[in-house]
Amino acid sequence: MAKTILIVDDSSSLRTVVKIALVRAGYEVLEAVDGRDGLAQLDKAGRVNLIVSDVNMPNMDGIAFLSQVKQHPRHKFTPVIMLTTEGQDAKKEQGRAAGAKAWIVKPFNPPQLLDAVSKLILP
Secondary structure, eight states, rough: OOOEEEOOOOOOOHHHHHHHHHTTTOOOEEEEESHHHHHHHHHSOOOEEEEOOSSSSSSSSSSHHHHHHHHTTTTTTTTTEEESOOOOHHHHHHHHHHOEEEEESOOOOHHHHHHHHHSSSOO
């Protein structure tokens, strides 16, 4: 059974690029347009093996989303990769404190993302 990854980003073009890379690598992909939508997708989904989230989004940003995810018993241990334009150490530290397992700065290349994903999703 394929592993499921949730992509949370307000940019539809970025979600598409990430989705194509993940689907080609054999993953199933769910999409959300912001943190609130991400939480709704997690409520509807069964098991999500990994989350890839942007930081800067309307309605609920990625750090707030990540904090909410980590409070949910079912998703508490789900690894999260932050994929963002934010590269400042202070923002990265906020992400780590909230529970992010990896931080990738945009622009990124799909092999870089797939490498991080493969390290965080167990076979």
